[in-house]
Amino acid sequence: MIKEWRKIEEAGVTAPLGFRAAATRCGLKTAGMDLAWIVCDGEANVAGVFTTNLVQASCVRRNKKLVPSGNIRAVLVNAGNANACNGDQGDEDNETMASLAAQCLNIPSDQELTASTGVIGKWLPVERIEKGVMELMPKLARGVQTDAEVARAIMTTDTRPKLIAYSCRSDSWEGELVLGGVCKGSGMIAPNMATMLCFLTTDAVIDPSLLQKALRSAIAKTFNRVTVDTDTSTNDTCLALASGRGTAMISEGRESYADYAEALERICLYLAKEIARDGEGATKLVEVCVRNANKEEDAERIAKTVAESPLVKTALFGNDPNWGRILAAAGRSGVIFNVDDTDILLGEIPVCVKGRSVPFDEKAANRYLMGKEVQITINPHNGETQASVWTCDYSYDYIKINAEYHT
């Protein structure tokens, strides 16, 4: 059991021992830093989960061949160019990006991973990346300033950086285990896949296959339960890096694994919710929670269908307690439940009981929906499982960001 769970203020990927990082501007975005490098002092055990889109960027295809792995040394990340749909030239450019970084560290290029995010179908300007890597080399460091810069450098339409670090104690391991994380994501975000870019670090001692198992399990209940707009990117990448420099030993089938998996899930949940909160044009974070469902899979499917519904999302933007749209979305989810047993609550306010209208204080409901965090609960009363999906509202700014974002 986790007995201490302490936030390390402002820290991110370099909080755990064994990691350094740096960020710089190389000129891929119109402004701001756009190149980041996370480097492990020794060989790290690394797990990865990637987009399930049939269209995959060069970096995704390359990384999938290299992880899980016991000897990764670094990840070079650029924002502003996805290097996707660029054919053989794209693969070559990505390989060049990896080998430029590997040369600086004097390691084989298959110990260097890459990640890209940005516009699809534009050539990657490799010479800018090369110049950028040269600048990064002497800047590699640990600390909150570095972590903040890394978080900013991987952003695209994100309006704020997303990073976190915690120290965690448990009777199942010695001393403290540190976890750090950073992610980006705001549009082209859909559940049921590894979404967005995310880099998770830890000082724990854990072998690659066990790390892979923990990562898959954490993602299933966190990043895969976030949706901004139902669109899945070609570049989605989530990597977990373990330096093994700490004192916590994680073993399969032991309590240490259960505790580590829980800690990793907490970190992922925080970052996943940050993505939904910062969804393109979002004015609020919305949790759609299905309780007392027959199966967790059914609960998740209902919650996702409601969370993806444009009519529910626009009603939330309008602060309108329009439960008819919520029930209608649940009804088209493909899950069989008894509509006449189903309740819907906005926060603590029941707005639909047994599938029909009940009198409620519409002003109070409207005020509740004006908050920055809103919870919708759907209760079909046919079982004992539950699942939540996180999303945001659809606003004028979603249209603005995506109609005025030109290729």
Added chain:
Amino acid sequence: MIKEWRKIEEAGVTAPLGFRAAATRCGLKTAGMDLAWIVCDGEANVAGVFTTNLVQASCVRRNKKLVPSGNIRAVLVNAGNANACNGDQGDEDNETMASLAAQCLNIPSDQELTASTGVIGKWLPVERIEKGVMELMPKLARGVQTDAEVARAIMTTDTRPKLIAYSCRSDSWEGELVLGGVCKGSGMIAPNMATMLCFLTTDAVIDPSLLQKALRSAIAKTFNRVTVDTDTSTNDTCLALASGRGTAMISEGRESYADYAEALERICLYLAKEIARDGEGATKLVEVCVRNANKEEDAERIAKTVAESPLVKTALFGNDPNWGRILAAAGRSGVIFNVDDTDILLGEIPVCVKGRSVPFDEKAANRYLMGKEVQITINPHNGETQASVWTCDYSYDYIKINAEYHT
């Protein structure tokens, strides 16, 4: 084979012999006519296809028990109130609505169908319907003015009426066969189900089960291939009424059936495209056509995923030839195809060849996208079938209509 296909200008549901109709305002919408009645002079053969949503309005549940049928006399339709999620009271109110209309016609109430559209979860004001029916009775008539009024009376967020009528000649029947139709639909429109309200009339002689077969088949390729916002209504209803007053006899397994089915599909396709064109906030009609696919089912699935993508739809509003979003949406459709063989065209302009960027005239592409009708073609080059799905763009007005539409 159809040898003459002549549009009857401005006409709609009363164009075929044997039908009269009327429309009035009874006070369910904030303004305008909101009650329409389509009445057959004798017993009509009627087929129906309804929403697949688990949440179904009272009228849908009642109609499903009554059709296909050989003795329907009328359909009473209201807009402004869906009478959905109102429990037993809703069912009673709907039954009252039917029996009020039936009494006027001096027929048993199970020969009277009903259809409702509007807000979910509000009681139906039956006394207003009663008053409205009394006003309708003496107004029952045939002609283009009646047809136009019916089309307006069933509208909700629609910005224009949607009606059509054609006269059709074929060697497979005597004389002319007349088809009329009217529909409404603008939001909560999703494919793969019977969508929206639609009433189709004909003077042909065709038995109910054959009419049902023709209707299902026409809908599969028309209304079920339209999407505005992926949301499916609780009230979707499409009814086909055949008066049998004309000279065309339609027989199963004969050419007359093939010709009638084709004529019905043409009518449905016109009305389906009108719905997409008038999608909430739409500035253009968009056809997503997948050609040279392996299976029609695959072609339809890819086309739907692209047509539903908020990122594709916002790019279309911005007149941006962002083919990366189109390919990324196709890639998450669940269909397996070779990305490296896939071409994308905007109108006649190739923007992606073999899965990657090609130089194209961006100004010409931008100009093309500014048109009122846009075609996106996706060609995976792995077969010989094709399918189209119709949609519209996502604009600020979609958000405005749906965030400011309060319950």
